[in-house]
Amino acid sequence: MPVALRVIPCLDVHDGRVVKGVNFRNLKDTGDPVELAGRYGAEGADEVTFLDISASAQGRSTTLDVVRRTASTVFIPLTVGGGVRGADDVDLLLRAGADKVAINTAAIARPGAIDEIASRFGNQVLVLSLDARREPGHPSGFGVTTHGGRNSAGLDAIAWAVEAVGRGAGEILLNSMDADGTVGGFDVELIAAVKQAVDVPVIASGGAGTAQHFVEAAQAGADAVLAASVFHYQTLSIAQVKDALRAAGFTVR
Numbered sequence: 001m002p003v004a005l006r007v008i009p010c011l012d013v014h015d016g017r018v019v020k021g022v023n024f025r026n027l028k029d030t031g032d033p034v035e036l037a038g039r040y041g042a043e044g045a046d047e048v049t050f051l052d053i054s055a056s057a058q059g060r061s062t063t064l065d066v067v068r069r070t071a072s073t074v075f076i077p078l079t080v081g082g083g084v085r086g087a088d089d090v091d092l093l094l095r096a097g098a099d100k101v102a103i104n105t106a107a108i109a110r111p112g113a114i115d116e117i118a119s120r121f122g123n124q125v126l127v128l129s130l131d132a133r134r135e136p137g138h139p140s141g142f143g144v145t146t147h148g149g150r151n152s153a154g155l156d157a158i159a160w161a162v163e164a165v166g167r168g169a170g171e172i173l174l175n176s177m178d179a180d181g182t183v184g185g186f187d188v189e190l191i192a193a194v195k196q197a198v199d200v201p202v203i204a205s206g207g208a209g210t211a212q213h214f215v216e217a218a219q220a221g222a223d224a225v226l227a228a229s230v231f232h233y234q235t236l237s238i239a240q241v242k243d244a245l246r247a248a249g250f251t252v253r
Helices: 033-043 064-073 087-096 105-109 112-121 157-167 188-197 211-219 238-247
Strands: 006-014 017-022 025-031 048-052 078-081 100-103 126-134 142-146 151-156 171-176 202-205 224-227
Touching: 006 033, 006 202, 006 238, 017 033, 025 033, 033 048, 033 064, 033 238, 048 064, 064 078, 064 087, 078 126, 087 100, 087 112, 100 105, 100 112, 105 112, 105 142, 112 126, 112 157, 126 157, 126 188, 142 157, 151 157, 157 171, 157 188, 171 188, 188 202, 188 211, 211 224, 211 238, 224 238
Parallel strands: 006 048, 006 224, 048 078, 078 100, 100 126, 126 171, 171 202, 202 224
Antiparallel strands: 006 017, 017 025, 126 142, 142 151
8 A cells, every 4th residue: 555645734933923935035924823733634734844934043942832732723743843952852842742843953063963862752753854955066966054044054965864864864854945935846856866865755845836746746756745835825725736646646645
């Protein structure tokens, strides 16, 4: 039985509100995270991802109260990221209701944090959030960024994905910073390159604008497809995306 492809709405949260921009800039308020999470749960989303996009830049932890309230309204897996520095932060988020925790900036600064979290909680809890963009100076042509795409980490994206999985990351949330918010389509070349290099699930993120874009991401090897603005603005529904994937021959829930 093939594993069902997951469709995941993403809540990018800034100061307690869901926001969306283009390439993480010019952010617009799109609603309350608790209300949106509840709506997506009712609409058939397979998971919800909650990213506190200003936590790392502001040097603070994820807002636990919003996580608690969001977790109490949805009965599907909730992944939370933003400002996660180590195993103690993961412990707090799991206690607040998260099912999985995403780490990005802190893992780049201290890769051993991945080992610590995976050994304490298991790799099924740990998602590497990888914000990649095209940087010709790297062997793969893709580099890693931090702080919401504002800074280059000086790392090759594919090599970093391989290292993180080797250290215990159980899943990769792969966000194309070039495509983010553009609704021009996922970066299928990036998805295929990462999927070929690692043996854990890859969640494709960044660039969804049409139902066909989700199909293209799945065809490139994505195990899950994630989007924000097309769902927040109701350009597409979860059901429309699943129908398109099903019509293209993919198994969905």
